[in-house]
Amino acid sequence: MRRRKKHFLFGVYDDFDKARDVVSELKMLDLKEMVVDNIELYSPIEHPEVEEILGEFHQPIQRFTFFGAITGAICAFLLVAGAAQAMFTVQPQGGKPVIPLPMDIVITYEGTIMFGVYSTIIAFLIYSGMPKRLKKYYTQKVSEDQIGIEVEVVAEKSDLVRAALEKCGAVEIREVTQ
């Protein structure tokens, strides 16, 4: 089956407030004409208020962290306890417990952290969608001092969206079909 081609407009702005305005403008336009499929914002720094503009992002990274850490704790404890059990007949215990909790807590603690860190990194890669190739319309200006607005549009009505992007003071607009 042939994949449907996607049409993108990419506007570059020199101010975050202008980018905020253009997103509101595009949302209004979409309500009237149903032309916008998706909006993405590119910026050189983090803007925590971006969720107010684009809507909430579902990124439960902390769940990965939590379950990763628990898995790490269990695995590390099983490793040390299992090793002690395996050596039960080989290593004299001298009346001490085969699985001594205070000693094993140290390795369990390290295992918890190690797996917690690894699972957090895995979650980061999943939810940020990386690694990936750079998009055709990506401009290095958005890693310097400008804000980029990417809009996926219905190809036939891209003029309407372009006009909205220009109206809010776009420094540059790129158009790509892929």
Added chain:
Amino acid sequence: MSDYSMKDIEWAKINRDVLASLESPRKEFWIVLGVCLVLVLCGVAAEAYQYNEGLGVALMDRPHFWQLYISNFVFWIGMSHSGTLLSAILLLTQADWRKPIYRFAEAMTLFSILTAAIFPVIHLGRVWNMYWVLPYPNERTIWPNFRSPLLWDAAAITTYATSSILFLYVGMIPDLAICRDNAKGWRKKLYTALSIGWMGRASEWLAFRKTYVLLACFLVPLAVSVHSIVASDFAMSIMPDWHITSFPPYFVAGALYSGCAAIITLFVLLRYVFKFEAYMTTEIMDKTAKLTFAIAMVWNYLNLSEYASIWYSNDMFEKEVLMEKFFGPYHWVVWGMLLCATVAPFAMAFKKVRHNMWAMFWLSLVLQLGMWLERFQIVSPPLASNHEPWTWAVVWPGLVQLTITVASFGWFTMLFLIFCKVFPSVSMYEVKEMVFHRRKASSRTEMEDLNKVKDEMIKQEEGLS
């Protein structure tokens, strides 16, 4: 000094300045790198000699089986602490002055660990048996002894090294993308691979921030555990002067102290070599110095309380070792430590010293010397007068140990300088964030001032009418 300094730097200029540091450092950079390389070669020659002849050439004999290599191991592990730990704590407490300096501090952590990790291998003598610490059973199905603090060390350091590398790498991804966008040739390929397609999308930033904070939450307890475990190498034994309950917090405070001093040294060095005067300001040095001073006082308190607890316990073995330390053959090490690490930090109480970069540079070297002497006086003097009087002997480290010790400083500095030449040592996106927020806060203050003036004028007009 204004709280809003650095607010007027243009974002494009931040990129230009930091990227320029990857291209054209001062010529002193190459001189220092050359000296470090020579030191490393000397160290390699000394290790090769020791490898062929055995540990005897390092003068490691009964009772001094633990000597300079272990002191160096503890010193470098300690130095690794401040970078990641302080970066993580300052990130969680949202202290924005960390932003221009945290990157090189985290890199310092990484290279300190890499330097520290070499010493147990050298100390072992039989380098080829190093893999025995890995957690797998041998041919007789005997596992490594997980009850030994030495194996805890291996686990803790592996966890700390990998977590610190990931923390450093994740924090660097947006900057690697900037480098990718501006580089050519082999650098372009390297940065493209390492930036894994970062484009600064909103979803990337949100995932990035969450991840970074979560990693910081892990690294704080991890860093504390690592040096506590290193302290356990000593405290879990029954040696007088080692078997001390307060050793773990004492080691952690000492680690933070020496790490902070190292941050100051590298701060001044990078500021000069890479021309970062606009970013590594006296305001930041002032705060770093105050933090170092506070940590120095914590370390001093723990050090003195350790002496006090030995004195009040009236344990004859502990007391004798303590007296030997102060008045025996190693006395100059202990007095030197007290001079460099207890008396010298009081210089940081003066603003004039804190604001003088080169004064801070030399002072930080003195503090590090003090902390290195502290590591040595923990390891060697107690062994000279242990529980077995027939083994008592005063042995000073030989030329091989000293050469490898000096080479480790060359190795660390060489790796660090290469890192700073290949990767941005100042975080561009975080400095931009700092500038952005300071500019916003400044304009807010200006607006408030204007409104106050306006209100007063209105009141005056109302009074007149």
